[in-house]
Amino acid sequence: MLAVTYDLGAYLSEHWEFLLRGFARTIYVSAIAIAGSFVIGLLLGAARAHRIPVLSQLAAVYVEVIRNTPILVQIFFLYFALPEWPGIRLDVFTVAWLSVMLWGGAFNTENFRAGFEAVPQRLREGALALGFSRIATFLNVTLPIGGRIALPSSINTYIAVVKNTALLYVIAYEEFYTSAYQVNALELATWETITVLGVVYLTLVWSLSALIRFAEGRLALPEAF
Amino acid sequence: MPDWVEPVARYMLDVGLRNTLRTAAISVVLATSIGVVLGTLITIRFWLSRALIRGYIEIWRGLPIIVTLFIVHFGLPALSPKLEFDVFTSGIITLTLWGSAQIAEATRGAVQSIPREQHEASAALGFGWVGRHRYVIFPQALRRLIPPLVGLIVGIILNTTLIQVIGGSELLETAEQSIERLGSPPPVGLLDPHAFEILGAVAVVFFLICFPLTRLAAYLERRLVA
Numbered sequence: 001m002l003a004v005t006y007d008l009g010a011y012l013s014e015h016w017e018f019l020l021r022g023f024a025r026t027i028y029v030s031a032i033a034i035a036g037s038f039v040i041g042l043l044l045g046a047a048r049a050h051r052i053p054v055l056s057q058l059a060a061v062y063v064e065v066i067r068n069t070p071i072l073v074q075i076f077f078l079y080f081a082l083p084e085w086p087g088i089r090l091d092v093f094t095v096a097w098l099s100v101m102l103w104g105g106a107f108n109t110e111n112f113r114a115g116f117e118a119v120p121q122r123l124r125e126g127a128l129a130l131g132f133s134r135i136a137t138f139l140n141v142t143l144p145i146g147g148r149i150a151l152p153s154s155i156n157t158y159i160a161v162v163k164n165t166a167l168l169y170v171i172a173y174e175e176f177y178t179s180a181y182q183v184n185a186l187e188l189a190t191w192e193t194i195t196v197l198g199v200v201y202l203t204l205v206w207s208l209s210a211l212i213r214f215a216e217g218r219l220a221l222p223e224a225f
Numbered sequence: 226m227p228d229w230v231e232p233v234a235r236y237m238l239d240v241g242l243r244n245t246l247r248t249a250a251i252s253v254v255l256a257t258s259i260g261v262v263l264g265t266l267i268t269i270r271f272w273l274s275r276a277l278i279r280g281y282i283e284i285w286r287g288l289p290i291i292v293t294l295f296i297v298h299f300g301l302p303a304l305s306p307k308l309e310f311d312v313f314t315s316g317i318i319t320l321t322l323w324g325s326a327q328i329a330e331a332t333r334g335a336v337q338s339i340p341r342e343q344h345e346a347s348a349a350l351g352f353g354w355v356g357r358h359r360y361v362i363f364p365q366a367l368r369r370l371i372p373p374l375v376g377l378i379v380g381i382i383l384n385t386t387l388i389q390v391i392g393g394s395e396l397l398e399t400a401e402q403s404i405e406r407l408g409s410p411p412p413v414g415l416l417d418p419h420a421f422e423i424l425g426a427v428a429v430v431f432f433l434i435c436f437p438l439t440r441l442a443a444y445l446e447r448r449l450v451a
Contacts, residue, residue, distance in 0.1 A: 068379070068435035069428045070386040072397060077428065080404065080420040166289035170390060177291060190303040197292050198284075205287040
């Protein structure tokens with residue numbers, strides 16, 4: 001049955017535009033979420049590593065709530081619960097980037113915290129002894145060294161963010177998975193759909209993984225550390 | 226407590242939570258067994274088995290889980306009607322594919338961290354390949370494997386909510402059903418979906434199950450690996 005009906009060429013020539021629009025939304029939402037989770041991770045990771053009172057504790061609660069509840073529940077919560085209380089009604093697109101960004105931000109906070117905490121104390125003391133302020137010490141010593149240590153694990157988080165955008169199907173945000181699903185619902189071209197989904201997501205994910213190995217090679221710290 | 230709470234809570238806990246825990250338990254057992262075996266086999270230096278297991282790991286780890294669920298639940302029945310599964314079986318297969326790929330990679334790392342001398346010494350004692358791994362290598366590798374394993378168990382528990390997408394009545398789906406019911410006009414509902422309380426409760430239940438496990442993983446990491 002499959003051999004008779006499988007026709008990837010016809011499928012692509014008919015639906016490529018629709019699928020491409022979905023793919024563009026996947027990239028768009030991923031880019032916003034990755035940029036946002038980078039900023040969140042950097043700021044809250046620094047707050048955690050330097051034990052800045054109140055902010056550090058709030059960041060810990062945020063991280064644990066996101067890490068220990070399903071992301072689907074988080075997406076539903078933003079979309080269905082917030083309009084009831086405190087009465088914030090977010091449109092589909094806002095929930096789309098916000099939910100994956102908050103998820104990535106929590107995991108990135110842990111990545112950056114671990115990176116900053118791995119910077120040897122003596123390096124920070126050295127900078128302070130040279131008369132650097134605490135902020136200057138962070139910007140010139142802790143950030144460049146700890147940021148490098150955190151880089152591979154944070155790219156892993158960005159890969160997970162890209163994969164999580166497929167879950168936005170549940171609020172009918174038309175990213176790539178949702179688009180492919182809709183094509184299949186009309187055409188019942190299941191294995192053509194699976195081929196396209198598999199090739200696109202695996203290419204995305206595997207390229208980003210290759211980027212980790214590249215970054216690890218290029219940005220590795222000199223042996224002395 | 227308002228009148229609507231008791232029946233909704235009973236339904237979500239009796240049906241939803243029960244299905245969530247049952248699905249998670251079966252998936253964890255299957256994923257761990259398959260993952261440990263594949264992760265040990267990939268350490269054998271034979272190109273074909275290595276390439277096949279590497280492909281298995283990279284594909285099921287690389288795909289978004291919802292795509293794997295699509296393949297299992299819609300793709301397999303298109304190949305043959307015999308491969309049509311109910312929603313929970315599809316969910317278990319999906320979580321097992323994802324979980325076993327993750328656990329295989331963790332097992333590979335743990336097994337390869339055991340120094341070569343341990344292999345040589347146990348071979349010298351007369352152990353064959355199976356006995357060597359069963360009695361010497363794996364027990365030592367277990368110390369490194371357990372912390373990431375606990376983390377992956379949390380991942381599997383959280384990801385059982387994906388079954389909601391294909392309509393299986395796990396915890397999140399029973400919550401959605403309750404919200405829809407309460408939101409409909411009387412006599413069925415109250416015209417007030419109570420999504421905040423119900424989804425909040427779902428989050429609390431998952432948190433109560435997963436937070437202790439996450440802490441346990443962090444504790445074991447300090448105790449066993451260092």
